[in-house]
Amino acid sequence: MPESVRVRFAPSPTGHLHVGGARTALFNWLLARHDRGVYVLRIEDTDLSRSTEDYTRSLLEALRWLGLDWDEGPPTPGYRQTERFDIYRAHAERLLAAGKAYRCRCTPETLDALRKTAEARKETFRYPGTCREANVPASEPHALRLAIPREGETVVHDVIRGDVTVSHAELDDWILVRTDGTPTYNFCVVVDDVTMKITHVIRGNDHLSNTPKQVLCYEALGYPVPIFAHIPMILAADKTRLSKRHGATSVLAFRDLGILPEAMLNYLARLGWSHGDQEIFSREDLIAHFDLAHVGAADAVFDLEKFKWVNHQWIKRLPAERLARELGPFLERAGLPAPRDLAWLGRVVEPLRERARTLVEMAEQAAFYLKAPEAYDPQSTAKFWKEHAPERYALLIKRLEAQEAMDPEALEGLYRFLAADLGLKLVDLAQLTRIALTGKTASPPIFEVVSILGKAETLARLKAAAAAVGLAR
RNA sequence: GGCCCCAUCGUCUAGAGGCCUAGGACAUGGCCCUCUCAAGGCUAAAACACGGGUUCGAAUCCCGUUGGGGCCA
Numbered sequence A: 001m002p003e004s005v006r007v008r009f010a011p012s013p014t015g016h017l018h019v020g021g022a023r024t025a026l027f028n029w030l031l032a033r034h035d036r037g038v039y040v041l042r043i044e045d046t047d048l049s050r051s052t053e054d055y056t057r058s059l060l061e062a063l064r065w066l067g068l069d070w071d072e073g074p075p076t077p078g079y080r081q082t083e084r085f086d087i088y089r090a091h092a093e094r095l096l097a098a099g100k101a102y103r104c105r106c107t108p109e110t111l112d113a114l115r116k117t118a119e120a121r122k123e124t125f126r127y128p129g130t131c132r133e134a135n136v137p138a139s140e141p142h143a144l145r146l147a148i149p150r151e152g153e154t155v156v157h158d159v160i161r162g163d164v165t166v167s168h169a170e171l172d173d174w175i176l177v178r179t180d181g182t183p184t185y186n187f188c189v190v191v192d193d194v195t196m197k198i199t200h201v202i203r204g205n206d207h208l209s210n211t212p213k214q215v216l217c218y219e220a221l222g223y224p225v226p227i228f229a230h231i232p233m234i235l236a237a238d239k240t241r242l243s244k245r246h247g248a249t250s251v252l253a254f255r256d257l258g259i260l261p262e263a264m265l266n267y268l269a270r271l272g273w274s275h276g277d278q279e280i281f282s283r284e285d286l287i288a289h290f291d292l293a294h295v296g297a298a299d300a301v302f303d304l305e306k307f308k309w310v311n312h313q314w315i316k317r318l319p320a321e322r323l324a325r326e327l328g329p330f331l332e333r334a335g336l337p338a339p340r341d342l343a344w345l346g347r348v349v350e351p352l353r354e355r356a357r358t359l360v361e362m363a364e365q366a367a368f369y370l371k372a373p374e375a376y377d378p379q380s381t382a383k384f385w386k387e388h389a390p391e392r393y394a395l396l397i398k399r400l401e402a403q404e405a406m407d408p409e410a411l412e413g414l415y416r417f418l419a420a421d422l423g424l425k426l427v428d429l430a431q432l433t434r435i436a437l438t439g440k441t442a443s444p445p446i447f448e449v450v451s452i453l454g455k456a457e458t459l460a461r462l463k464a465a466a467a468a469v470g471l472a473r
Numbered sequence B: 001g002g003c004c005c006c007a008u009c010g011u012c013u014a015g016a017g018g019c020c021u022a023g024g025a026c027a028u029g030g031c032c033c034u035c036u037c038a039a040g041g042c043u044a045a046a047a048c049a050c051g052g053g054u055u056c057g058a059a060u061c062c063c064g065u066u067g068g069g070g071c072c073a
Helices: A019-034 A053-066 A085-097 A108-120 A185-195 A205-221 A251-256 A261-270 A283-289 A304-317 A320-333 A342-352 A359-370 A378-384 A389-402 A408-422 A426-438 A446-453 A455-472
Strands: A006-009 A038-041 A101-104 A143-146 A153-158 A162-167 A175-177 A200-204 A227-231
Touching: A006 A019, A006 A200, A019 A038, A019 A053, A019 A200, A019 A227, A019 A251, A019 A261, A019 A283, A053 A251, A053 A261, A085 A101, A085 A143, A085 A175, A085 A185, A085 A205, A143 A205, A153 A205, A153 A227, A162 A205, A185 A205, A200 A205, A205 A227, A251 A261, A261 A283, A261 A304, A320 A342, A320 A359, A342 A359, A342 A446, A359 A446, A378 A426, A389 A408, A389 A426, A389 A455, A408 A426, A408 A446, A426 A446, A426 A455, A446 A455
Parallel strands: A006 A038, A200 A227
Antiparallel strands: A101 A143, A143 A175, A153 A162
16 A cells, blocks of 8 residues: 655745745645645744744745645644754764765865866866765864765656756765754755655755755665655746745735635646646645646746736635625725625625725725715716706705615616606716716616615715715806 | 756647647737626637657657756855
């Protein structure tokens, strides 16, 4: 019986979770959920100078928001590299004892000098193995290097890229443990993956170059090499690495822009992975269909327009109650008065869902439901506040005061009757009403608006508009 | 600079030698629908980087060139 899949996501808490990291997390999580395996979260905080507790919290918050729950990891102890130094030390000593690693006393100055010489001769610098046979005593300050085979080559079997072969002549006896006793990144990763029994290493393609030397380390340690899958990078529109200067890149920033977690997952999954022509995937769809075989090899450009389209699809699909709840904080942040209640907000959200691509947009569009217009759009009034506007407002007010049924159909009936009676088009009366209620000539269907606002509020706004036309004329 | 990876419409992608006069989606233009704005429907324009092979046949396989990305410095 094959052992079950164990995958991990191993972010460094040196910044917020960005979209590239989120997608790596997603692919790992999907493989685990698809294969009923185990998804491990490990915090790679060995870089003490750049890692912070705040970023760790932010990382966990982003993962939770996305719903990428981990089976093993914090807060359980032992899943942060800073808690694992003893483990690295033990493995380093094992390698040393087995003669697979050796002490090196070359100073940074010596190495710099060698590097400069190599550069001067236009050669690539590689550690020449000075200390390999020197038997440097433990009492002297020393780093620890992996003794790699001088001859031959190492082949990385990558699920996405096939076999990647690197000649040992290209590789160094790289440093496992620095002179100050701290283990290096590549060494920690190997030891962690080995001790956490990771079966599939799914990570960004930027790690492919480090993989041959890691493979050598697995072999020196005598452990089986995991299955590797180096997934393509996410690039900005200019095909360079995504960075702050390209705008929002962190998961939490997109959340604050009004992106739904469903949309984030959906869009990220479709960057580099596909399932025929399908564009919209729920979390369940992704789990059901995800496979490494359909992950592409080419880097992908992050396209905010398509991302917003996907978000819009999810805004259109979510139940009104959930949408209303998601919208709440955005209304508050926009400084709008609190809605009457969640059920009413659910009615407000209904016509907006096909007009708003983000929750921020939706909050803007919802503003007039919560607050009467403070001003009327000049272009709109210029077009519709003509000679007959005051008397038409007066008529609308009179007829609406007498109107009992406030459902959209009944209201439309009333308006159509009035328009016909006056020899007008429906649009004329509709736009006058729209300006009064929303301040503009663009809004959801006006009879729905009237219905949601209610009779009293509608009349109040019509009267305010009637007064304003009087002044304007 | 050395090594590694990658290469289908502007973008995300389908495509695993004949199903391809290359399909879908975003964005863009047009038309329809319509109380406005949307949404939706229909439609148009838009790609196999280039050059050699292999093969009866290549977007698909091989080599090279070019371009992009990554790692090491």
